[in-house]
Amino acid sequence: MARMETSVTIRRPVEEVFDFVTNVANVMQWRSGMVEFRQTSEGPMGVGATMLFVTRVMGRQIKMTMEITEYEPNRKYSTKSISGPMPAQASYTFESVNGGTRLTFVAEAQPSGFFKLVEPLVVRMQQRRYEAELGKLKELLEART
DSSP: OEEEEEEEEESSOHHHHHHHHTOGGGHHHHOTTEEEEEEOSSSSSSTTOEEEEEEEETTEEEEEEEEEEEEETTTEEEEEEEESSSOEEEEEEEEEETTEEEEEEEEEEOOOHHHHHTHHHHHHHHHHHHHHHHHHHHHHHHHOO
16 A cells, blocks of 8 residues: 655645645646546535546546545545545544644545556655645635735
8 A cells, every 4th residue: 555645834824725625616726737627426515425536646547436424624635546546545634723724635546557566656746736736725725804
C-alpha cells in the first residue's frame, strides 16, 4: 500500500478552508493534473455522495469514482474509490490553530499493473504533487480578503 501525507497551515478560519476544499466547483483551481472532477450523486455533499475523479499520473489518465466516507464539517473529509484501476482512499483533516487552520492530507492507494512496477517513483511524484497542491490552496485562500 502506497501512503503519502502532507500538511499546511493556512491563515484562514477553519470554516472557510473546509467550505473551499469540500466545494467540488473549487477543486480544479488547486488540484494539479486534474482532467475532470464533479459530483455524480444527487443531493448535498456528505457521507455517501459520489464524485467522478479523472487525473493524469505519469502521462496516463486515471478515472475513478470516489465515495465520501466521512464528512464532519470543519473537522474531516474522507473518500474511497468505488471504481477505477486501483483501490484508493484519501482524507483531509482540519484543525483550528492559532492564526488559521492546519490542514493535513493523507492518501493511500494500492497500485497495480504499470503503476505497481514503478510504485516508488509514483509515490515520490505524488508526494511532491500533493505538497504543491496544498501550497496552491494556501496561496489561493490567503489571497482572499
